[in-house]
Amino acid sequence: MKNLFLPCLLTLAASLAYGQPGADIVGRIVGGQKAVIAIPDFRGAGRAANLTAVFNETLFQDIDQAGVFKMAPKSMFPLNVPQRPEDFRKPLQYDPNNRTRAPWLLDWSEPPVSSDFLAFGYTAEQDNQLVLFGWLFNVRQPEVSAAQVIGKIYHGSLDEEGARKVAHEFATDILRQFGVESLAGSKIYFVSNRSGSKEIWVMDYDGSNQKQFTFYKNLVTMPNVSPDGTRIAFTSFAGGVPQIVVHSLETGRKIPFYNQRASMNATAAYTPDGKQLIYSSTASGWAQLYRANADGSKLERLTNTRSIEVEPKINPKTGNEILFVSGRGGPQQVYKMNIDGTDVTRLTTGEGEASNPAWNPQGSHMAFAWTKGYSPGNWNIFIMDVATREYVQLTQGAGRNENPTWAPDGRHIVFSSNRGGSMQIWSMLADGTQLRQLTSAGVNEKPVWTK
Amino acid sequence: MNIRRVSVLALALSLSFFAAGCRKKVAAPPPPPAPAPVAPKAVVQKPMIVFFTAEPSTIERGQASVLKWEVKGADSVSISQGLGTVSATGNRSVFPSSTTSYTLTATNAGGTATESVTVNVTAPAAVAPPATPAPSDDFGTMVAKLIQDIYFDYDKSEIREDSRATLTKNADALKTIFGKFPNNTLTIEGHCDERGSAEYNLGLGDRRATATKEFLTQLGVSADRLRTISYGKERPTCTESNEGCWSKNRRSHFAAQ
Numbered sequence: 001m002k003n004l005f006l007p008c009l010l011t012l013a014a015s016l017a018y019g020q021p022g023a024d025i026v027g028r029i030v031g032g033q034k035a036v037i038a039i040p041d042f043r044g045a046g047r048a049a050n051l052t053a054v055f056n057e058t059l060f061q062d063i064d065q066a067g068v069f070k071m072a073p074k075s076m077f078p079l080n081v082p083q084r085p086e087d088f089r090k091p092l093q094y095d096p097n098n099r100t101r102a103p104w105l106l107d108w109s110e111p112p113v114s115s116d117f118l119a120f121g122y123t124a125e126q127d128n129q130l131v132l133f134g135w136l137f138n139v140r141q142p143e144v145s146a147a148q149v150i151g152k153i154y155h156g157s158l159d160e161e162g163a164r165k166v167a168h169e170f171a172t173d174i175l176r177q178f179g180v181e182s183l184a185g186s187k188i189y190f191v192s193n194r195s196g197s198k199e200i201w202v203m204d205y206d207g208s209n210q211k212q213f214t215f216y217k218n219l220v221t222m223p224n225v226s227p228d229g230t231r232i233a234f235t236s237f238a239g240g241v242p243q244i245v246v247h248s249l250e251t252g253r254k255i256p257f258y259n260q261r262a263s264m265n266a267t268a269a270y271t272p273d274g275k276q277l278i279y280s281s282t283a284s285g286w287a288q289l290y291r292a293n294a295d296g297s298k299l300e301r302l303t304n305t306r307s308i309e310v311e312p313k314i315n316p317k318t319g320n321e322i323l324f325v326s327g328r329g330g331p332q333q334v335y336k337m338n339i340d341g342t343d344v345t346r347l348t349t350g351e352g353e354a355s356n357p358a359w360n361p362q363g364s365h366m367a368f369a370w371t372k373g374y375s376p377g378n379w380n381i382f383i384m385d386v387a388t389r390e391y392v393q394l395t396q397g398a399g400r401n402e403n404p405t406w407a408p409d410g411r412h413i414v415f416s417s418n419r420g421g422s423m424q425i426w427s428m429l430a431d432g433t434q435l436r437q438l439t440s441a442g443v444n445e446k447p448v449w450t451k
Numbered sequence: 452m453n454i455r456r457v458s459v460l461a462l463a464l465s466l467s468f469f470a471a472g473c474r475k476k477v478a479a480p481p482p483p484p485a486p487a488p489v490a491p492k493a494v495v496q497k498p499m500i501v502f503f504t505a506e507p508s509t510i511e512r513g514q515a516s517v518l519k520w521e522v523k524g525a526d527s528v529s530i531s532q533g534l535g536t537v538s539a540t541g542n543r544s545v546f547p548s549s550t551t552s553y554t555l556t557a558t559n560a561g562g563t564a565t566e567s568v569t570v571n572v573t574a575p576a577a578v579a580p581p582a583t584p585a586p587s588d589d590f591g592t593m594v595a596k597l598i599q600d601i602y603f604d605y606d607k608s609e610i611r612e613d614s615r616a617t618l619t620k621n622a623d624a625l626k627t628i629f630g631k632f633p634n635n636t637l638t639i640e641g642h643c644d645e646r647g648s649a650e651y652n653l654g655l656g657d658r659r660a661t662a663t664k665e666f667l668t669q670l671g672v673s674a675d676r677l678r679t680i681s682y683g684k685e686r687p688t689c690t691e692s693n694e695g696c697w698s699k700n701r702r703s704h705f706a707a708q
Contacts, residue, residue, distance in 0.1 A: 221649070221685070222650060235653075237682075241680045242653060242680075263660070263678075264653060264681055266654075267653070280650075280653075282657050282661075286654070287654030287657060308658065310651055311650045311651075325648070327606070327651065332647065332648065353648070355647075355648035355650065356648060356650070376647070377692075379648075
């Protein structure tokens with residue numbers, strides 16, 4: 001099992017590392033290693049100077065988080081950092097020990113930096129706006145004239161918001177060169193209790209800009225966002241019992257949704273076309289799965305067991321297979337069935353308890369939480385190839401790790417973990433590396449990563 | 452080989468020695484064997500009860516009185532009313548439901564000493580096994596006084612044996628309460644411990660509340676007076692991560708509305 005899975009994993013890791021193949025740049029990288037990029041701190045002129053810290057942090061994190069590059073260590077950088085292409089001066093003879101002379105490509109490509117790429121430039125204030133002059137050089141080229149990959153001007157407002165914006169845009173352009181969709185601009189919806197009760201909150205994918213989205217002053221939880229990013233469905237206790245509530249993400253306003261008469265309607269998820277919702281309801285007694293139009297009409301019951309069934313998730317590519325959690329065979333496990341309720345199979349082995357299935361955007365793998373190998377309540381994040389049912393464990397017993405969902409790039413996972421003491425939102429690359437804590441105030445859980 | 456045999460032998464010997472010693476000690480009768488030849492006329496005094504009290508000596512039903520005693524020179528001390536053998540000095544809380552006399556008996560070879568105390572129990576507002584509420588109590592107060600939570604096993608919604616008795620009492624009390632308050636309803640909240648997933652627990656809490664409601668309606672409580680809600684694991688009463696806490700959280704709670 002393990003040996004069988006290894007090549008499959010490596011393939012996954014390879015596709016994780018390089019995104020879609022094809023870009024010449026990727027093919028150039030020797031031995032399938034990650035390309036090394038050097039990102040020295042950019043300087044800022046005038047009022048832009050105060051914003052360089054935010055800018056540099058954002059740019060570095062965007063590139064680092066993408067997971068396609070190895071970041072060259074800043075402490076190894078030469079003293080003389082270029083700010084414009086004109087700063088490069090080809091020496092008559094390259095001397096690696098003389099690091100004070102004019103910058104040259106070999107300063108970056110030779111040890112100790114040993115980088116493949118260099119992102120450089122500067123920010124300035126212009127007409128009360130923030131302007132970024134950004135370049136990406138391939139420092140393996142012999143001449144400056146052949147080195148430029150990107151040379152572009154970016155505009156933003158003269159504040160931290162603007163500094164983040166131009167950094168995100170520059171990072172997006174860099175990553176696009178490597179066939180990678182940047183996560184800059186993507187958002188994470190999550191549940192936080194920091195206002196006093198659990199409400200839906202939203203933040204940028206890197207944890208910045210955290211804002212409260214719902215104001216029910218009640219228990220609001222278990223969000224799911226429509227694939228087009230226009231609506232959010234969640235479970236709210238504001239009506240007395242748990243019910244499904246839908247809001248527009250464009251206006252923030254509540255959208256009508258018909259809740260069938262039940263002591264519980266919960267854990268709703270959208271179909272890929274956004275026209276239907278599948279959810280769990282106790283309308284007939286036990287919590288069972290139902291499908292309805294996006295406004296709650298045209299109900300259809302999908303499962304019929306005397307067990308608890310929750311968390312239906314529809315394959316975003318095929319729109320057919322539903323992953324769900326059921327107690328029909330004993331402790332909760334992840335199952336799969338067709339959208340009409342046929343062809344039910346258990347995906348997890350039956351060991352421990354399994355929950356929180358989440359399709360990757362490609363509809364091939366699921367991330368989920370499992371207590372396999374641990375006592376009840378000690379959840380870890382796993383990924384499973386749904387077709388072969390081969391799986392890999394991404395977290396290793398550090399606290400409770402739950403509710404994984406995929407980033408739009410299909411390469412990152414956001415989840416909640418109490419490894420630091422309290423339950424917080426974390427992100428990581430889908431191979432378990434690049435762990436990053438995104439929240440710290442209050443209790444935060446149930447993240448959903450959207451475009 | 453030899454060494455092992457020798458050591459086994461030694462072990463067996465020492466074991467038999469200890470065993471013999473033990474047996475002798477246990478078998479020894481209460482009168483101490485020593486005094487016979489040497490001591491000059493061992494006249495054993497009968498034990499002395501220094502004190503035996505009940506504080507307070509008058510309680511309301513349901514309250515506790517503390518028995519305290521000290522005895523000297525006794526080989527065995529016991530207290531009546533089922534308290535049984537006790538140490539020479541001690542105290543014990545008792546909850547008599549009516550006026551009760553407790554007799555302390557201290558014995559040794561020389562004889563027996565006894566002493567009695569009486570705990571007077573007054574019948575206050577409370578009479579029935581479930582404390583009877585005051586006539587002025589409102590719906591919420593009566594529910595809080597008379598209706599008890601029930602508890603569940605992990606990942607289960609079946610009514611446990613111990614919960615059946617509780618629910619039977621709850622059903623009787625509910626009939627009384629609903630008779631007095633014909634317009635009120637009761638909400639049965641289903642709760643879970645923190646270990647299962649929050650989503651699954653929402654379904655499990657619902658099952659617990661529903662199973663509780665079904666049990667009560669089978670005992671004749673009107674179904675339309677009972678609502679159910681699941682809080683899953685969102686409203687724990689206890690927040691530590693241990694079975695002591697988890698068992699308190701796996702419950703059906705009755706909330707007056």
